[in-house]
Amino acid sequence: MTRDILSMNITELRSLMVELNQPAYRAEQIFEWLHRRGASQADSNGVRDFYVAPFARMDNLPKTLREILSQTCRITPCREVKKQVSKDGTVKYLFQMESLSDAGVFIESVLMEYEHGHTVCISTQAGCRMGCVFCASAVGGLARNLTAGEMCAQVYAAGRDTKRVSSVVLMGCGEPLDNFDAVMRFIELITHEKGANIGARHITLSTCGLVPKMRALAERKLQINLAVSLHGTTDEMRGSFMPIAKKYPINELIHACRYYIGLTNRRITFEYALTKGINDSLVQAKELADLLKGMLCHVNLIPINVTSTQFETKFSPTPRREAETFANVLIKNGIPSTIRRSLGCDIAAACGQLRSDFRM
Numbered sequence: 001m002t003r004d005i006l007s008m009n010i011t012e013l014r015s016l017m018v019e020l021n022q023p024a025y026r027a028e029q030i031f032e033w034l035h036r037r038g039a040s041q042a043d044s045n046g047v048r049d050f051y052v053a054p055f056a057r058m059d060n061l062p063k064t065l066r067e068i069l070s071q072t073c074r075i076t077p078c079r080e081v082k083k084q085v086s087k088d089g090t091v092k093y094l095f096q097m098e099s100l101s102d103a104g105v106f107i108e109s110v111l112m113e114y115e116h117g118h119t120v121c122i123s124t125q126a127g128c129r130m131g132c133v134f135c136a137s138a139v140g141g142l143a144r145n146l147t148a149g150e151m152c153a154q155v156y157a158a159g160r161d162t163k164r165v166s167s168v169v170l171m172g173c174g175e176p177l178d179n180f181d182a183v184m185r186f187i188e189l190i191t192h193e194k195g196a197n198i199g200a201r202h203i204t205l206s207t208c209g210l211v212p213k214m215r216a217l218a219e220r221k222l223q224i225n226l227a228v229s230l231h232g233t234t235d236e237m238r239g240s241f242m243p244i245a246k247k248y249p250i251n252e253l254i255h256a257c258r259y260y261i262g263l264t265n266r267r268i269t270f271e272y273a274l275t276k277g278i279n280d281s282l283v284q285a286k287e288l289a290d291l292l293k294g295m296l297c298h299v300n301l302i303p304i305n306v307t308s309t310q311f312e313t314k315f316s317p318t319p320r321r322e323a324e325t326f327a328n329v330l331i332k333n334g335i336p337s338t339i340r341r342s343l344g345c346d347i348a349a350a351c352g353q354l355r356s357d358f359r360m
Ligand code: SAH
Pocket: 130, 132, 134, 135, 136, 170, 171, 172, 173, 174, 175, 176, 206, 207, 208, 227, 228, 229, 271, 273, 302, 303, 304, 305, 306, 307, 351, 352, 353
């Protein structure tokens, strides 16, 4: 059996060592190579990717073990097919993930620069089956789930273009909670002190609102940031944007959010894509404030980004001044709110634009 070693945690690597008649401490050495040393290395031949022949380079392991590993384990090569740099410095990557079971799916990741450091926005699925009407990632549906290792690989690949990745957002293609187990495993791996050691508080998971999974996530009591894509204040409004809203009504969603806050004591961010004439009236702002009243939360307003799919549906962003008025209504009613700066629009790397110019 070939193993997906980049997705394995230290406990599993220890069992693997037992199976291979090796001392258990080798597990830590291998984990460090895979998630720290290798992740930051570029080799002298200009082959930037450590993962092309990883085991040969693990020079603190006996040669026999390196050979056994290269025969029994595999890491999905994360091949950079295309890279685009925006005027604002945002970088968008098109990666090809060649897993054992398929010829390779294409996915996108984004590297963004903020005052406090670099953030990598990763995809959790190749495609998405949630079908939100304003989002380009939904076009074409779901190809397959990504593994935890494939999520790590995106962070490491983009990370090689910067000194340090300080945070990770699960806001690329896919619905993270629709790939729950792999995403939980990814968080375990990426936060591990022997690996990339990114603090849980520097990880943000965004969901369109899969209520049962949000409850399951709450029960894990992780210290990550949770973002919830709201985009409307009524079932009707949300449902016209997001099919999932028909499955989980807004009152159930808000209940799940309160449950999450109760168990984790973490503030939730609500994402609200302001769309001209659709969800941006001052009445809707007041409804939003009433809906979230008393909750430990923050509202992130994002003037909707135009994607090629919207040429048919004709959505356009709320102008800046009106967005500010909308934000002020929230603030006056006690709901902290900011208008999010959009990065990478010129290279279709902004929210909702991933996969829009996909077939190249
Ligand atoms: N599936 C998750 C993760 C995607 S995160 C989720 O739905 O939350 C991407 C964020 O961008 C989500 O809040 C999504 O609703 C939002 N988004 C999608 N298309 C957009 C667009 N065209 N303009 C602005 N935001 C958009």
